[in-house]
Amino acid sequence: MQNKVESMLKPKFAQIKQHIIGKIKSTEWAEHSRIPSENELAEQFAVSRMTARRAVTELSEAGVLTRNQGIGTFVASFKSQSSLLEIRNIADEVKERGGMYSCNPVLLESINAIAPIAIALGVEVDSIVYHSVLVHLENENPLQVEERFVNPKFAPAYLQQNFELITPHEYLCQVAPLTEARHTVEAVSPNAEMCNWLALYNEEPCLQVIRRTWSANDIVSFTRLVSPGSKYRLGGHLTFKHKK
Known part of the structure; x- marks a missing residue:
């Protein structure tokens, strides 16, 4: 009632x-x-x-x-879709489709940045950075693995967050509002660990997005997003204005 x-x-x-x-x-x-x-x-x-x-x-x-x-x-196709032209919160995407969003935090730690991570974040090699691995789920089914490296300068309390209640994207937008993002997209073959996180029993190609985000002129995070090709897609819409 x-x-x-x-x-x-x-x-x-x-x-x-x-x-x-x-x-x-x-x-x-x-x-x-x-x-x-x-x-x-x-x-x-x-x-x-x-x-x-x-x-x-x-x-x-x-x-x-x-x-x-x-x-x-x-x-629409039952593959989940995200926009390539904007950065959206995955929890909002799932809820807008009428799905139930949840998150499984796999790893939250401080590490010494090896050269590729240091370069991606614009910090010194061996400096402390934050590292997280989360599995985002839709209706209790793994939808996306998010591996993120964060510059502690912009989010000193990052590792203390409960990412079952707030996504890294939401938190970082609060403490270091995003002003710029760059990303690359490619198809990849998942390793055994990724197959385990995504509950892939038959190996299949995955969609990988590598993204760096800025707040003002500084790099805040470097992220790898991996989703099963059978469950996720990227789309976008552009409108062009022509001069008369």
């Missing part, structure tokens, strides 16, 4: 989103199947088409739905 009351108190567009996600989760609407049009959703929920469009647009931006101009809107 309480859940029903809470649902009724939600804005109409949020109710429509919840309805769509529920249909997908129950498998009533399968991957790549066409969903009702905005007009049909507006009529079903007794709202304006603009309200229905907001719900569909937000789910499309979250990678839950895909739009095909002139044809309709469809349930």
Whole structure:
């Protein structure tokens, strides 16, 4: 009864989103199947088409739905999708898809930076840096391994954080707001340790993102993100303005 009351108190567009996600989760609407049009959703929920469009647009931006101009809107591939053009918090990505996010911290430690790490962070070789390895999960299934090296100068309390409650991305944005990021993307073959973290019983290609982030003119972190190719993808949308 309480859940029903809470649902009724939600804005109409949020109710429509919840309805769509529920249909997908129950498998009533399968991957790549066409969903009702905005007009049909507006009529079903007794709202304006603009309200229905907001719900569909937000789910499309979250990678839950895909739009095909002139044809309709469809349930997206069940691969999780992240934007290559912006840095987003993985917990937010999972929640926007209607999933349950959780995290398994594997390692939190201080280390002496070897040459490649020192160069990536812009610090002296053998200086102390923070090192973390986390496994991000969606609906209790491993989705991504995050290995991160952090310059303690910008996040002195990094190792004291509870990363089951806050992601490294969220924490670092609080203490050292990001101003720049550079990344490279490639396909890699996971080693035995990575297969164990990602629960890969049959070795498969993985998507690896190497990313460095800056706050002002200083490098804050150097990160390696690895996800199974069958579960994750990167996407983006660009709009170009042409001079008349």
